[in-house]
Amino acid sequence: MSKTIQYFFAPQSPYAYLGHQRLLRLAVQYGAMIEPKPFDLGQVFAQSGGLPLAKRAPQRQAYRLQELRRWSDHLGLPLNLQPxxxxxxxxxxSLLLxxxxxxxxxxxxxxxxxxIMRAVxxxxxxxxxxxxxxxxxxxxxxxGAALLVAAATTDTQHIYQAFTQEAIQGGVFGAPWYVIDGQPFWGQDRLDFIERLLQAR
Incomplete structure (x- = not known):
C-alpha cells in the first residue's frame, strides 16, 4: 500500500494553513510522500454546491470564526480571524506554487x-x-523573478487546471483535502485519521 498523500489545497484557506505544518511533520515521521496539488476552490464550489464565504448565511459565518479561534488556540498557531x-x-x-x-x-x-499561507x-x-x-x-x-515568469506560462496554467479538474472528478468539495490509497479526508481536523492510517502501513 502507498504512503503517498495527495494534498489538494487552496493557499487562501485558513484550514489549509492550520493543518499544513502538521501534515508535513506526519509525512516526515511516517516516511510518506506528499503530492501538492493547488486547485481552484471557486471552480470546485461551483460544481459541488459550495458557497464563497461572503455568500454563506450569517450564522455559518459566525460559527466559522468560533471554530477558527478554537483551532488556533488548540494548535498554538497565530491566526488573524479577519485578515x-x-x-x-x-x-x-496557486500558479506560483x-x-x-x-x-x-x-x-x-x-x-x-x-x-504564502502565513502571509495571509x-x-x-x-x-x-x-x-x-x-x-x-x-x-x-x-x-523570485524567474518563478513569476514560469507561473505565467501556458504550461503552468494547464497543470493548475488539470489539478482542478482532478479535484472535481475525484469528488473534492473543500480544502484542504487529502487522499491516501483512494481514501479521501476533508479538512485538517481529519489529520488524526491520516496518522492512524500511516501508522498501520
Missing amino acids: KFMPVDQTAA VAARELAGADQALELAGA WVEEQDIADMGTLRSLAEDCGFD
Whole structure:
C-alpha cells in the first residue's frame, strides 16, 4: 500500500494553513510522500454546491470564526480571524506554487505554500500582489523573478487546471483535502485519521 498523500489545497484557506505544518511533520515521521496539488476552490464550489464565504448565511459565518479561534488556540498557531487581505484572488499564488513544484519539486513547493499561507493569516500580506509573491519566493530560496515568469506560462496554467479538474472528478468539495490509497479526508481536523492510517502501513 502507498504512503503517498495527495494534498489538494487552496493557499487562501485558513484550514489549509492550520493543518499544513502538521501534515508535513506526519509525512516526515511516517516516511510518506506528499503530492501538492493547488486547485481552484471557486471552480470546485461551483460544481459541488459550495458557497464563497461572503455568500454563506450569517450564522455559518459566525460559527466559522468560533471554530477558527478554537483551532488556533488548540494548535498554538497565530491566526488573524479577519485578515486585511481577505477575500483574495488565489490564482497568482496557486500558479506560483504549481511552477515551484514543477521547477524544484514537492518539498520546496510545500515550503513556499506554508510561507504564502502565513502571509495571509499571520502577516497581513496580499498574496494577489506580484511583489509580495516574489518576496515570499525569494525568502524560500527561489529566484523570485524567474518563478513569476514560469507561473505565467501556458504550461503552468494547464497543470493548475488539470489539478482542478482532478479535484472535481475525484469528488473534492473543500480544502484542504487529502487522499491516501483512494481514501479521501476533508479538512485538517481529519489529520488524526491520516496518522492512524500511516501508522498501520
